[in-house]
Amino acid sequence: MRIEVLVRSVVYPTEDESKVIRAMENLFPMGKFEVRSSGEEMKEVFCKGYTEKFLGRLYSLLREERILNTARKIIKKNYDREEGKIRLFFNKQAAYVGRLNFTEGETPLGPIEVEITIEEKEFRDFLDWMAPRV
Template sequence: MRVEAIVEVRMTEDRGKVLKALENVFTPMRIEERQSDMGTILVATCEGHKCLEKLRSAIWRQGIQDAARSVISRGIVGEDTVVFSVNKQAAYVGVVSFVTEAGESPLGPITFTVKTNDVRQFIDWLAPRTYRGRVYYEAPPPD
């Protein structure tokens, strides 16, 4: 599994705070900076499921597995790719809030692109189905 997280650091934002927001939900192996008209874009990448453990833990801690599953499932863009976004400001305080529409995150979202051999197993691992508030089936970590 390969994960890429992209987040924009606008000129009015503190780079350190944006980096903290990213690192509250993601553990990157490498971060690249690219310049854009609006500021800087941070592109963080990693291999394997361990880099998404913080995101998974936050989803479980907040008890939003079903909502997360619904949003992430709508982000399937191919046999091996899922794209979803979380609110940068919420991530800064360690909370996961999914962004489903443009403009929903005024300072821009953190956008994740996950490439995996088994999209369904990835979703079952990150945000499993629940029944009456309890996890129905917990999948093993994806490739």
């Protein structure tokens, strides 16, 4: 299965950059995170991955927290067939303490955004692997 994963989050002036990075590392420990300016006072933290192994912690958390059905619905809902992308959003504060909490786009501190690019013919296999029916 060929995938590309982009993980990113804005660091607002009121946030500690190291805490945002830690939150992201809690979900994607294999990530090599980079920081770039994203406006006058804001920064963006991001990394990329190209294998299922990169998604390993996310895979485990879905099972540990017993949210496979919820995850499956959200993945299906947020899959754009035309672009071949799945967009997922996670709460930074929950991620900071090692928990997984899906959000619907924007949150007061901004989410951790995960964009998974996958070919349409592989989407069903990906879905069944990441969040099988239970």
